[in-house]
Amino acid sequence: MDKRVIEKLVSIVGKEWVVTDPRAIERYLYDEAPEPIRPQPMRDVVVVKPGSTEEVAGVLKLANEEKIPVFPRGGGTGLVGGAVPTAPGIVLSLERMDRVVIHREDMVAEAEAGVTLAKLTEEAEKAGLFFPPHPGDEGAFVGGLIATNAGGARAVRTGVMRNYVLGLEVVLPTGVVARIGGKTIKNNLLTNVMHLFVGCEGLLGVITKAFLRLYPKPRASATMVVPFDDRLSAIRAAYDIMMSGTIPMLLEYVELSAIERSEKHLGLQWPTHEGFAHLMISFAEHSEDAMYLALETVNSIAEKYTKHEPVLATRRDEQSEILRIRSEIYTALKKDMVDILDVTLPLSKIYEFMERVDALEEEYKTWIPAYGHVGDGNLHLHIMKNEGWSAERYNELREKVYSIAVELGGSITGEHGIGAARSKYLEKYADRGHLELLKLLKKSLDPNNILNPGRVPV
Ligand SMILES: Cc1cc2nc3c(=O)[nH]c(=O)nc-3n(C[C@H](O)[C@H](O)[C@H](O)COP(=O)(O)OP(=O)(O)OC[C@H]3O[C@@H](n4cnc5c(N)ncnc54)[C@H](O)[C@@H]3O)c2cc1C
Known part of the structure; x- marks a missing residue:
């Protein structure tokens, strides 16, 4: 990068916070996207670490004047290469902006963009409060969580990040x-444009601070694992649970074949190995009575669909272990996989979707583990590595899965977003008018296309 620009960056954030050493830059070139789908990072970048909103504004103003691409970066836990720099420019890391204040009386957290999910959760708990969303990687930053509108297993009851954002401070590309x-x-007051920035994947502005809604901490929790002999019974039971109005904190569908891989990877034991498909159901309530009532409702629904006994965990460590085994299916499979998908389906179409994916498994002679947040219709599927397959064959299979989801009324992504790895699917799977609207917004807010360029057509 031009020496003159580097000097200007130094004058905005200070010498210590402008990183030009290639070895120090290396860890800013990737995120958690599986290696086979990772976008090729651009090494000709400088990493800039502002310490305040004013400094972020200074960096963006300069970049806009000089027409330099800027890649905002949070915890780098994204799974689609969203934070990967793909053109010569600036990686804007928000890591120094990590202050959080819990306004207990208002039940609100005021958090800078660089606060990790772990820190936010911990600080809320210290104040006797609770931040319900819990996407799987606690290293994610508040800014990244908002920019991707992250979900996670608890979304079935408590919603996604969007549902928690009361206020935002955003620096526009200018x-x-x-x-x-x-x-x-x-x-x-005025048209609420705040939510344009939630889920915008760093295309429209850089989030520097957020006001997030907190809730009282639940007092009683339990996790139940219910085995079923077949997939349809498990999915019907999940649907009846949703319709009962007793919405659990977590309602996850898993098949034993995937669970066993995670058990082996962690050296831990899932509480039952009966049946073929399991529902993992957790409750977090405000009294023991409320919790047992909820468990009873769920148990009586499950009984209609299975002869197997549910297993109940009430101790915190037991519950955490079950959650850990479920959460680490991804990590257990990572080395053998090409991609992790996060399609969404209307609740009524989950079963049909999974059956059609089974047919693809047959056709392609491969394993496509499918599991996830059955309560909100968001499933994770893995495209596994296969001997002798070309990149085209993987893509063909991926596109078939996407096409089935879209044909059934779902979307190609419910959590991870588009990033740099999935831009190529936009023309095919996004609505034309939606894309047009995004182009108009991008052009008016970011006339020089400096923020995350190349991710969406402009
Ligand atoms: C093991 C594992 C489990 C996961 N589980 C879930 C899950 O359950 N649910 C889920 O939704 N996701 C999940 N994820 C994906 C990931 O954690 C989320 O997408 C998370 O929100 C990314 O946050 P981050 O801070 O790491 O963002 P990054 O990866 O750094 O960036 C993601 C995108 O946001 C933009 N961005 C980052 N910060 C800002 C900012 N301040 N302003 C504007 N744009 C910004 C970046 O440019 C990029 O486009 C998981 C990932 C892993 C590795």
Whole structure:
């Protein structure tokens, strides 16, 4: 990068926070996307670490004037190469902006973009409060969680990140700072454009601070694992649970074949090996009575579909172990996989979708582990490595899975987003008008296309 620009960056954030050494830059070139789908990173970048909103604004103003691409970066836990720099420019790491204040009386967290999910959860708990969303990697930053509108297993009951954002501070690509909303639950001053930035994947602005809604900490929790002999019974039971109005904190569908891989990887034991498919159901309630009532409702629904006894865990460590085995299916399979998909389906189509994926397994003679958040119709599927397959064959299979999801009324992504790895699917799977609207927004907010360029057509 031009020496003159580097000097200007140094004058904005300080010498220590402009990184030009290739060895120090290396860890900013990747995220957690599986290696086979990782976009090729651009090494000709400088990493800039602002310490305040004003510094972020200064960096963006300069980049806009000089037409330099900027790649905002959170915890780098994304799974689609969203934070990977793909053109010469600036990696804007928010890691130094990690202050969080819990406004206990308002039940609100005021968190800078660089606060990790682990820190936010811990600080809320110290104040006797609870931040419900829990996407799988606690190293994710508040800014990244909002920019990807992250979900996670608890979304079935408590919603996705969007449902928690009360206020945002965003720096627009021109360097203008916009503060929208704040600590209040309601705010109807002007058109609410705040949510444009939730899930925008760093295309429209850089999030520097957020006001996030907190809830009282639940007092009683339990996790139940229910085995079923077949997939249809498990999915019907999950559907009846949703319709009963007793919505669990977690309602996960898994098949034993995938669970066994995670058990082996972790050296831990899943509580039952009966049946073929399992539902993992967790409750977090405000009294023991409420929890046992919920468990009873769920148990009586499950009984209609299975002869197997459910296994109940009430101790915190037992529950954590079950959750860990479920959460680490991804890690257990990672070395043998090409991609992790996160399609969504309307609740009524989950079974049909999975059966059609089974037919693809037959056709392609491969294993496509499918599991996930059955309560909100968000499934994870893995495209596994196969001897002798070309990149085209993997892509053909991936596109067939996507096409089935879209044909059934779902979407190609419910959690991970588009990033740099999935841009190529936009023209095919996104609505034309939706894409057009995004192009218009991008052009008006980011006229020089400096933020995450190349991710969406402009
Ligand atoms: C083991 C594992 C489990 C996971 N489980 C889940 C899950 O359950 N649910 C789920 O939704 N995701 C999950 N993820 C994916 C990932 O954790 C989320 O996408 C997370 O929200 C990314 O946050 P991050 O801070 O790491 O963002 P990064 O990866 O750094 O960036 C992601 C995107 O956000 C943009 N961005 C980052 N910070 C900002 C900012 N301040 N302003 C504007 N744009 C910004 C980046 O440019 C990029 O496009 C998982 C990942 C792993 C590795």
